[in-house]
Amino acid sequence: MKTIRLSLTTEETVPIEAERISPDQMAGLELDQIKCLEAWLGNRRITLDALFSIQVEGEAQGPESTTIVLEGDFSRVKRVGERMTAGSVIAKGNLGMHAGNNMIGGDIHIMGDAGDWLGREMRGGKIVVDGDAGNYVGAGYRGERCGMRGGDIVIAGSAGAFLGEHLCGGSIRVEGNCGDFPGAANQGGSIFIGGSTHLPGAEMVKGSIIVGGHAHMLPSFVRMEDVEMEGERFVKFSGDLVENGKGEILVAETV
Amino acid sequence: MTEDVLCTFCGCLCDDLRVEVADGRVQKVRGACRLGASKIMGHDRIKTPMIREDGVLREATYDQACARAAQILLEAKRPVLYGWASTSCEADRKGILLAEEVGGVMDTTATVCHGPSILGIEEKGLAGATLGQVKNRADLIIFWGCNPAEAHPRHALRYSSNACGRFTPEGRSGRKVMVVDVRETRSAKNADKFLRLIPGTDYEVISAMRMILGGKADVVPETVAGLPKTQLVETVEIMKNARFGVIFFGLGMTHSRGRYKNVDNALSLVAELNAFTKFVVMAMRGHYNVAGIGQVMACASGYPMSVDYSRGAPYFNPGETTICDLLNRKEADAALVIAADPASNFPRSTVEALAEVPVIQIDPFENPTTLLADVVIPSAIAGVEAEGTAYRMDGMCLRLRKLVDSEFPSDEAILQRIIDNVRRLRA
Amino acid sequence: MIIRGGIVYDPANGIYGEEMDLFIEGGRIAEEAAGPELDASGLLVMPGGVDAHSHIAGTKVNTGRIMRPDDSRMGTEPRNPVCRPCTGYTVPNCYAIGYRYARMGYTTAFEAATPIINARHTHEELEEIPILDKGALTLFGSNWTVLECVRDKDLAKLAAYVAWGLRASRGYGVKIVNPGGGEAWGFGANVKGLYDTVPNFDVTPAEIIESLAKANEMLGLPHSIHLHFNNLGKPGNYTTAIETLDLLKGVQASRMRQVVHIAHMQFSAYGGTGWKDFESKGPAIADYFNRHSHATMDLGMVLFGPATTMTADGPLEYANSRLLHAKWANCDYELEDSSGVVPLVYGRKMPINAIQWAIGLELALMTKDPWKVIMTTDHPNGAPFVNYPEVIALLMSRPKREEEIATVHELVKSRTALPTLEREMDWTDIAVMTRAGPARILGLEDKGHLGKGADGDVAVYNLRPDEIDPSRDHALVKAALAKARYTIKGGTLVARDGEILSAPPGRTYWVDAGVAEADANRLMADLKDKFDRYYSIQISNYMVQDAYISHPNVIRAGLQVREGEDRSSHALAREA
Structure with a gap:
């Protein structure tokens, strides 16, 4: 060693x-x-x-x-x-x-704390942050279709905006709140946000986003049945239908 | 009288002004809007180069000022070269060369206006057309988050709402004009339809419109961001039924919550409208040549703004290589400001950070940035005292005229002198 | 400069692999010369490469850069004492364009499409491209003035407009893209065939093409009309291609050259009724070219990997973007034309892409006369130009083709004739398709050959034609062509083994054609009206000024221009 x-x-x-x-x-x-x-x-x-x-x-x-x-x-x-x-x-x-x-x-x-673009275009491995992270966690480079493709990012604190933009795989877990537009254009990764956020999953076509706190949802998601997970109740949405997407968002509380 | 003079105020880059020159001075400007005429008439000039010593700006020669500027830039580890939107492309190209030679970051005023539009274009592309296409064909004109009546005064008459063209002989009466904004601006008062948004809801409203356009209105909630769905359905119907529609968008869209995602979504909406009819979209660019510096930088570096040359090869990452971010994080350790006034236009904390580093200013006119500059180099006014190239908001490339002689060197010449000094000092 | 002992291929002068010395004096090939000597003993020597169809400058190209930072970050090279920094792969920055062509032994490249109204932008970029000589073809296929002259059957006025448009744009030749379609796209429509009427103008693409071809020959322009067919990129479009070619059989050429050059033929050699039964009609097209001599083509070869499509065919790009769910940029130019840009990736396992790849090779291999075919990828539509060595290696080696065919979609075997083709090109074929042919087709008398007085543009490659078997050693061929041993431009050594040694500015070719004063006057009255009523800029701000062409090379055509009638162009001609 x-x-x-x-x-x-x-x-x-x-x-x-x-x-x-x-x-x-x-x-x-x-x-x-x-x-x-x-x-x-x-x-x-x-x-x-x-x-x-x-x-x-x-x-x-x-x-x-x-x-x-x-x-x-x-x-x-x-x-x-x-x-x-x-x-x-x-x-x-x-x-x-x-x-x-x-x-x-x-x-x-x-x-x-971690700065912006933590794990940009990551393909594998694991990143753990005890504090907060900046914008564009697990995102892609400008103009690319794919951001993070694999691996795990775990953030104990909060994260900035555009988390997991163009996510193509892997998972991101944020215990705290998250800035606007997490999981935009998600094509197959999974995101967990313990706290609250704004407009998750814009233009997502696949993958999942779970929001443990509250979130303001886009009008282009269709509301499905409520689901229960680990004793908590979530509202389930499917979309983003502007892209004929089949992504899944679970939100504890919509605002 | 010089005919067909280009106006060096806003992105309309009107090229039909008539300017009266006598005694080597501009006497009268005809055919321009008030803003443009006042810009061309000019006002108090910086009279001489200056260098700050012991806190006071003192007169200097061009040689001294250019040498000092070169020294500052060479000593800096992360100099930022900013502005470029209100001068010629020829000066811009010299600026890029200087940034390459000193390993600086080249950024433009787009970073505080339509920078988000560029990021949106990187996501989606942009379905555009020249302003003449709008003039000749458009029967539906939408101004979204912009107020041309105040900011682009001749836009309506020359290019859009009120212009007459081959397929639009009736001008304003043959067109429908719609304004989408958070308050009832003068442009909104002149419109046939006004859609008032709650600030920061552009993205979701556009998503709802895309849903309705895609035949999924049933999924859209009865109200979206406070707007009844029926109103959005009606709006989308108007858009679909246009023969040629256009969305002009401004800072109301790019600088409200959502930023480049708003633009990104609007670009998708327009692309999707083309399945039904002809639809185009255009950013209402502010400075007369802010489109030009973007073109010149893209040609030279591959990227239209915020290019970091510190490692010899262009690197582009807005949010990291944008001037406000560089200053806020105290990364920049020197700045060259040309044809811009960050001291007036940047957030206060950013201006404070700028004040802490050596600043070189190149400008014909004094402005609040002069107060925090360490080297001030007065220049000829591009498009009045110097020839050159500028790009209109729709990408039309035009040649600026020289109307009068000037005792001041052009921006281009000053930058070349700084480059010469950089090379001399380095050798 | 003296280049000693090379094995020279100069097919325009009947030299097919002879060992000889070359002399360059005053930038031109001479019978003797002084100065530095380069040792080329036993090495392959050809004239500098000439690309007659490439998208290297102007709004489309820059739009590609702006919308593709993902591409710009590829191929990044820092600055060095000789070179400015480089970026990009499919949409390289202006410096990379010059250096990368020069590294391959190319010294001339022509931008394939520029609208008159924004030609100033094109020239701003051409000026920034180092080393290369260049020019730009001007778009005429949807301009209102063209449509009206054609409708009114006023060929003299049409010719006057072409001459004026070339001068206004400082353009080199007449480019026609999806004729009539650019105007129709102004309202979101298109023309579907040769005899479909252009909305609001009562003319057909057939009439536009035929009239422009005649006007082109009335003016005796160095290049013929340069045509991008209607229905390009669509299954079954080979019938439009042949129908259009037939239309031009009767047009008399004013010079010893074709009457029509077909741009990126590959994209118009498609059979099938849709994408499901999409198949090659390369053999049918090649057969047509073998039986007729009024037309030439460039390949528009597709290679696997990323590309950025860009064309004045606006409706085509919209269709591409919807089909591929890709980014889409569009720009329509008032009174003139349209354009679009869409990035894409050609996949070897994608049936359509694999068939497209095969069609390009079929066209080259099945057209017997190499003088009728220019090797291009329609950069960056089919592939970036840096991949030319790959195309050449494929054309020279059947084993390489077989290796590739084994890795591409199997439909190549049933929907194309490629697997059966035995032809392997030799160095003469290659010298014709990359040098002599494009120069002759463009009408560049001083390019593409090494006769006395020709431009001193020479490429020397690290290949010994007497020892190497390109069929077997295709990897060597490809590597050597990618990095010329020496590239000499106008007598200056600009590159050695892939390293740029100097980057002098190149010249810009444009054509100044004279017309009868009466026709010019009729035209100007009409144009003045158009500027007053329809254009959004003033006529006096429209023409490209001399300031934008710092190293002009003006070719005269049309009627003799009388002394004093146009001083600026005379002055330019003298300067050149």
Whole structure:
């Protein structure tokens, strides 16, 4: 097992793009090599050791047995865990935008808050956020037909707007509230929102959205029979009929 | 008298103005609306380049100001270059080159007006037509969340409600005009039908209209966002029965709750209407060349706004690479503002963030942004003192005329001087 | 510059794989030259490639970029000391267009459709494309003035309008797209065949096409009419194609060339009564071309993968978007034409797409005379132009075709003749279909060949024609054609092994055709009225100004223009 610990040594407000902070990129490298990995501070191409103090313990066979621990507030560090296939990233505090972009496998655990585009175009693996997450959790890139296709995202707090836009698979669970338009153009993923939201499932054609709190529904969903789940009563809707959709939304309370 | 002058005020880009020039100055503007005439007549100019020292703007030479601007941009790790909608495409192209050379973020005023429309177009495309098509063919004109009577004063007469064309010889009396808005604007008062929305309900109203159009009215609740279904059914009937219908939409749709999703849904509604009749849709663009900077950027970078060149290749992600987001998160560490006034148009906290970084301003006129600028470079007025290219709200590309000589260099020339300085300093 | 020892294919000059040295002096092929020497010993050498039909500039192209950030993020390349940054795959940015053509050994590309009214936009973009020489074909198939001249059988006035339209748009030739359909689409309708009347104008597509062909020849334009058929993209449309071709048999060419060039023939070689019994009529079309010599075609080859369809055929794009449930952009131009853009993906397991793929190959392989066929993908409609090496490898190698056929939908075996075709093209065929042919068809006298005085545009490839068997070594062929060893443009080495070394600006070709003053006067009175009443812009702001063509190459046609009658075009001609 190999553990790589990073903590920020700069107080710059200019963001850092560091897609090399990923078990796949770091597993096979010695400390000196890790220090020399490329990162970007705004428009400056620099090395990781110019921004972080880095410690390595243990050995790894591959990314599966590699854990990256981010100490402190990483909310200005973007693209951590991008395209990772295995292993773990643990952020002890916040983590910036695009964490787990195109993630294929492994785990990311964010103990603080996550920035926007968490798990964008994710295909597999698991992301857990103890705090809140920003907009576009599990969404796609602009203009694409597909967002997240697989894997799981669990958010203990609340999430921003456009959660799971163009979702094509996988699941997203938000214990708290969610901003407007969760699950827009959903094509087969599942979303659970413990709290409340506004206009879920716009243009969804498949998949499901469960809202434990209240939601304002679109007029293009048809109301079905009420259902009971784990002792609670939900109103069931089917749609979005503007797209002849057959998605399913369960809402505890409509407003 | 110079004929067929282009108006450099709004996205209508009227090209039929007559301007009287004498003694090297514009004396009179004929045929323009009040807004356009006043823009072309001009007002107090910034007289000289200035550099802020010890908190005070002091006169400087163009050489000094351009060198200082280059230095600021080169020192910055995340400079943002903003504005571009009220100058020529030629200046815009220089701006893109400068952004490439300094690894900056290139963003435009679209970000605070029709940026959401662009995101909607990325989802759905846009069924459009030139304004002349509307003039010659449209018998149903819908203004949604826009008020041309105040913001685009000649739109109705030249292009839309009141224009006469080949298949619309009766002008206004042969047309139906509808306004959809949250309050009864002047445009609404002039309309045949006014649909009043509760603010922030555009999306659901459009969804209901798509349902009715698709023959699923039975599923739609009896009232949608406070509007009786019967009224929506009647509206959709009018749309279906038009020979040529058009929706012009404005900030009322793009900047109310729902944002780009509202536009996205409206674009689908229009596409679906084409199964029944001819229907097109158009954004009521504000600044006279805001469409142009979008075209120029798309050609050069693949994206029409908010392009981040910090890593050498264009990266586009509105919400991340848009100027307000960059400032709010304190990512930007310098700004070049050209032909725009963010100090007046941005939210207060964003303006405060802007005030904390070095700001370079290029503009013919002083505005509130001047107060927080560190380098001020006065320029010739595009379309009055400098030639160039501009794109009308419908994408028509036209050539701006030069009416009078100017002691000031053009935006294009100033930007080239900054680029030259950047290259010199880097070498 | 001297290019030593290459194996030269220059079919326009009867040179079919001879070892020889090439000399370039003052940007042109010469008999001797000084300067740097390039070693091309034993390597394949051809004239710079010429693309006669590609969508590289203008509103449609930029609309494709704007609606497809998903595409723009593909193919991203950062800037370097020579190159501006690149983006895009099916809708590359303007810089990528220039560099990517040059990497493949192409030095000339023509934009296939621009409306007069927004030609300024097209030229703004052409100006930004580095390296390439280029031009734009101007749309004439639905313009009110055209429809009215045709209705009134006033050919002289029609020719005057064509000449004026070319000058106004700084255009190179007469493009006709779904004639009459663009006007009908203004009210959401279309024309369904050659003899369907255009609403409100009382003319038929047949009359429009025939009249424009005659006007084109009255003006003696370097290129023939360039036609996108009615009913393009629809099952059973090959009958419209043949009917239209027959219509033009009697038109006399004013120059030694075809009287009609058919754009992206593949999209009009369809049989069947609907998508269910959709089948190839490639063999029937090729047979027609083998029996007649008044027409040429470009392939419009479809390859599997993403594409962005874009055309002035507005109703076709609307139909595509509904069929595919895809994004749809449309732009109709007042008094002139329509257009649309729809992204799509061609799938090898999709029966229709697989048959379309096969039809392109059938047309090329079954048309005996390569001078009648230009290799294109109708970029980016059938595939992006960067895939030309794939098409060439398919044309040169039956084993490669068999490998591919094994992976595509099985209907290719029963609905097309492709599996039975044995022909394997040689380098002469390829040099004709990608250089000599398109240059001759466009009427570009200095392009597509390596004779004395020709433009110094040369491509050298890392292939030894004497040693390689393209049938077997098709992968090598494809790789080598994708990255020329050297691309020389106007005597400047612009690319080496895929790396861009310099990016000089190219020239823009346009045609200035003179007409009789009386006809011009009649026309102008009519146009003035149209601008007063119908256009939304002023006539004085309509014409493309000289400022938009910084490196013009003006080709003169029509009646001799008298001294002083049009100074601007004379000045331009001198400058060129």
